[in-house]
Amino acid sequence: MKIKYSVFLAAILLTNAYCSATEWYVGATRTYTLPSQVRNLVADNDTVYLDGGVYLNDATKWTKKNLKFIGLGTGSNRSILRYSGDISNGKGIFVFESAGISDNPYIENIVFDGAQVSDADGGNGAGIRFQANNITIVNCRFVNCQNGILEGNGSVTTSNVTILNSEFENNGYQLQNDPTHSGYEHHIYIGASTDTLLVQNCYFHHPRGQANSIKTRAQRSYILYNLIDEGTTGYGSWELNIAQGGMNVIMGNIFIQGPAGANHGIIGYDAVTNPLEDFYFVNNTVINQFPGNIKFFNTVPASGINTFKIYNNIFASVPGASNTFFSGNTPASLDSAGNVLSTDYTTFGFTNAATNDYSLTSGATAAIDHGVNAGSTAMAYPLIPVYQYQSHTSALVPRNPSGSSIDIGAYEFEFPSTAGIDPEFLSEEIKVYPNPSTGIFHLDFAQLTGEAGNLEVYDALGKLVLSSTAVNWSSDYQLDLSVSPNGVYLLKVNDGVKLIRKTLVIR
Structure with missing residues (x-):
């Protein structure tokens, strides 16, 4: 597989951009109590952290690239963006409206609750309305929305959408007190x-x-x-x-x-x-x-x-x-x-x-x-x-x-209900952008605690396709799998303290 020059250049620019990001904290006891209050303050590549708690009736259209939104809430105190009534922007709670302006958001551990817009605005409000290029959503929850995620822009043709470890409940169009009304949102x-x-x-x-x-x-x-x-x-x-x-x-x-x-x-x-x-x-x-x-x-x-x-x-x-x-x-x-x-x-x-x-x-x-x-x-x-x-x-x-052959269905007999589970598959100590990609991945190792270690990449059949030792952890590591066929790969990273695994997709 040959890498197009534009793709390679984009990966380099993305790598360099992450070096000068600013972190913003939002919460009831913070300087900024609502996500919308940092909308005009954030720059490309910044990270917005949301404390646990409910952020009521706050919808935001974001206009910067490579933003990361990470909820810090856990358990019964998750970071919840809850809307009651029609959203005035006519689209959703988080909106990424413009290709080239609001591309590449990463959203993790946030609950989107109650997104709806009026019938005059189309009746298709969304927890996340995405009309730009490339989005990654991890460990989020979408509940009581007309659409959990609504994606689409007629001028965009090459966007990648990645949704991992997330929950969707009670979404779809619904008139008040009429659960069977058919609006066909999703x-x-x-x-x-x-x-x-x-x-x-x-x-x-x-x-x-x-x-x-x-x-x-x-x-x-x-x-x-x-x-x-x-x-x-x-x-x-x-x-x-x-x-x-x-x-x-x-x-x-x-x-x-x-x-x-x-x-x-x-x-x-x-x-x-x-x-x-x-x-x-x-x-x-x-x-x-x-x-x-x-x-x-x-x-x-x-x-x-x-x-x-x-x-x-x-x-x-x-x-x-x-x-x-x-x-x-x-x-x-x-x-x-x-x-x-x-x-x-x-x-x-x-x-x-x-x-x-x-x-x-x-x-x-x-x-x-x-x-x-x-x-x-x-x-x-x-x-x-x-x-x-x-x-x-x-x-x-x-x-x-x-056994002698693969079993039929989604499970193999003797499925290990408690054994063999590696919790590091869900670890966000490593972040991957973009994923899927055409073979060039940007890896952010900034949260790893070891001084150096090694990484390996395996294909879907368990064959080792890449190994690198003495990796220095940073926020700008570039992994080049451009010569590998399309498919799903497993990334293993050992920082000397723990083994972390991630799924990579080459398209």
Whole structure:
């Protein structure tokens, strides 16, 4: 892979810029008590820290690049941006409106609660409204919003959106005291301005107003190792809506269609208007809890999908349901192998379906050792799950085949519910920008405590692709993986005190 000069230059400029950042602190006992009060004070590359507590009715449009927003609250005292009533800016609580002006924000450990705008402004208020280039969201919560995250700008074509370890609850359009009103806003809506979307280790549940859990028009979407649950009272539509095609890797997720949803469909594929049209649905566990007519897939296009691969998935339903595998059209490019269908998910052999623990017991004989090799995507991304979801507040658990073949579904038998968890996967002592990237990553090591150490990078199959010793920790380390194929990589950093791991994505 060759690095374009503009990408390489941008990485150098980003590296140099982080050296002169200012830190701003916001809180009830601080000089600045609301985030909006530092809006006109921050410069490019600054960091805004929010103390724990509730910041009421404060919405801000940010107009600087490379800003970092980090909530310092924990437990029951998280950093909460809560809005009551319509937001006057017509868009959302945090707004990044202009490409080239408000690019590259990083947002961590903040709760966005109650974002809504008036019907006159479109009725699509968002916790985060993003219309610039590249955003990373880590360990955030979006609740009671018309949209949790709403992304899109017709003039942008190369933005990357990364959403990690976050929770989405009770989002969607809702008239007061009318939970079933259909406005079709969503937990996440990602527009066609996004080149690459990565959603990993997140928890989506209880949508309202026929919201989609994830709706994406991105050119490339990686939906990896998430729990997407409509819940017993959630009134949503699609758990995943591929709105205009693209290259989609959907792997290692648990999808749950609840008993009270609106359209009783789980995966939607609406159109083929993106340049790439490849769909990979591998090693997911898909549960239907609605006792009537349901559809696992609804595929609208009659032609134009180059790849439609469905491998190693568990499809399980409540007894008595009428299960339709495909409604609309069955793709001519359908490639299906290693899947299993159960008409009673309660007897399949899951550990505890009542608590959404869909790991396998020894009774899941239809899944254990029955998977097949799913190969890789047309762009050489390996279709081998390397992690397993446990909780969006915990690290992903490494997945290693325990038998003669990979198991079917999102979990490998003998899933280590308490063992093998490395909490450093969630550590923010290392920050990575941008991620995904085309191979050039900026690493901020400023919070590491050791004087020097080493780093290693492994591909999805566990092969060492890069090793560097005697690394001096700083805030401007550049990692060059530009000669490596597209895919997911594991970064291991040892600072002499602890081992820290991060997931990297090359697109």
